[in-house]
Amino acid sequence: MQILYAIAGIALIFFVFKDLITTTLSFQGGGHLTNFIAENTWRLCLKLAGNDGKKKMLERVGHMLLILIITSWVAGMWLGSFLLLLSDPGSVLNSTTDAITTASEKLYFAGYTLSTMGNGDYKPGSTLWDIVANLLAFSGLAFITVSITYIMPVLSAVILQVKLSVFLNSLGNSPQQMLLNSWNGKNFDRLLRHDADLADMITQHSQNHKAYPIIHYFHSIEQRQSVILNLAIFDEAINFLKFGVQDEARPSDAELLTIRGAQDFYLHILERHHKNEEQEPYTFPEMNWDALIEAGIPLKTERLGAFHSAETFKERRETLTYLLYQDGWSWKDIYRADPV
Structure with missing residues (x-):
């Protein structure tokens, strides 16, 4: 089961990164996830508007989609990192007691590592996980930068x-x-x-x-x-x-x-x-x-x-x-x- 967590986490991280790069840097249109969210959200909103292009609610869909797509990237990266950490019970330790962390604490560690805003209350459990945490931090920094520059x-x-x-x-x-x-x-x-x-x-x-x-x-x-x-x-x-x-x-x-x-x-x-x-x-x-x-x-x-x-x-x-x-x-x- 633990190796499946690692495989699922790595696969999800790569899927989100591929979608991010395709959408923001390829100049060939959106990735699969981006297009799925955009097309289905617009189709739903248009249906709710009665297929009437004059309905005011449709004016906010584009801005909502920008937020929704970036949020989906954040959620995907966070979930993938969390699954990767779940693959090893000792991947994250309490900085004070060296106690093995719970699933919720690993979720918290994954989030603050990606955002590069950790406060040091948890630490990687080994040299391998030190390297993984560094890679996640660099990925999070790149992800945030590319997402923001995509908006302009x-x-x-x-x-x-x-x-x-x-x-x-x-x-x-x-x-x-x-x-x-x-x-x-x-x-x-x-x-x-x-x-x-x-x-x-x-x-x-x-x-x-x-x-x-x-x-x-x-x-x-x-x-x-x-x-x-x-x-x-x-x-x-x-x-x-x-x-x-x-x-x-x-x-x-x-x-x-x-x-x-x-x-x-x-x-x-x-x-x-x-x-x-x-x-x-x-x-x-x-x-x-x-x-x-x-x-x-x-x-x-x-x-x-x-x-x-x-x-x-x-x-x-x-x-x-x-x-x-x-x-x-x-x-x-x-x-x-x-x-x-």
Whole structure:
């Protein structure tokens, strides 16, 4: 039984450290434990909110997850160290009497060794356990340092996420309004005025999402600050430019190459969120293009019905559908009855 305690303790410590390193230093997303906690906690909170992205309780989930993930690392390291010490009754002794310690005293010793804040009332029982205690202390110091430094880039990524969302929303809060605001009577040059800056922000956000997927759960109930909603609106606006506007008025594919490349990269990074078995086939609400026609934008009217089809831009729309669903939104929040 004692050797099983040692094996379980070492395995748990390595599992937590692997999750910690993968989440904080690999830039390849969260570890298994981190992703399990984040995805299931968000799924539960979203269900409690009735899958409504406007519920205020969802705004606190991201901050709660940061605390929960770090707490799970602490608990895992502490439990693993405790199990390791349990493998030998004489692993920890009372500093005054040299008496063998109880399980609760070993738990206490493991905690204060990891936190490097021991008061000396207990000591390792042998040279071997001296070395183990030193290793645990160094591990605890490294663990605390990495955990704290992880918070700063995550919060910076969240700030960029909000900045990108507000920038996109300033272009328009629906695909129709975005196109109207970009139309100058002849073409859509206004939309391409900041395409390099916008493409850079989208690319950086995509990289942040890959490195720190927890930012996905920093939710905003306001459309202006909801990055998923505004990126979907922007993607649909570009889709319609390519599909439903007369060639002489719309930007060429070459002019859209920079911004379209950034959009494609974003969807590629998030392809793990692609349609799953739980996702129902998506449908679009009725799309209202009257304002564009009244503004004199030359449309390919014979193709407007086809743009409404689920087969048009199928792959990217399937990905966006699940991203919207996962964040508590739907296509009704993009194609509203009164889009302008």
